[in-house]
Amino acid sequence: MRTIQTVELDLVQEQTGIRRPIGVMAGVANSVWRVLRNRWAANRLHELDDYQLDDIGLTWHDVMQATHRSGVFDDPAALLAETVRRRGKDRFERLRRS
Numbered sequence: 001m002r003t004i005q006t007v008e009l010d011l012v013q014e015q016t017g018i019r020r021p022i023g024v025m026a027g028v029a030n031s032v033w034r035v036l037r038n039r040w041a042a043n044r045l046h047e048l049d050d051y052q053l054d055d056i057g058l059t060w061h062d063v064m065q066a067t068h069r070s071g072v073f074d075d076p077a078a079l080l081a082e083t084v085r086r087r088g089k090d091r092f093e094r095l096r097r098s
Helices: 023-047 050-055 060-068 076-097
Strands: 013-015 018-020
Touching (some): 023 076, 050 060, 060 076
């Protein structure tokens, strides 16, 4: 997966003396495109085997849950990233205690 790039948008466009809000619609379009792109990337995780998924801190169940049980406009990459963070934190705590 790629790192998400942020783009700053102008909130208004001045054209012939008229100020029009265009940034809001562009922001919505960018958000929808980001979610779709991340969903396609998350679907490619189905091609990995259990060992490869374990290397990045995921399980097959995590991928299935993020891609199939999330809503249409939910970002599966964000759900997977949160799962990896939580699992990494739990592993670190277990290692620290032992």
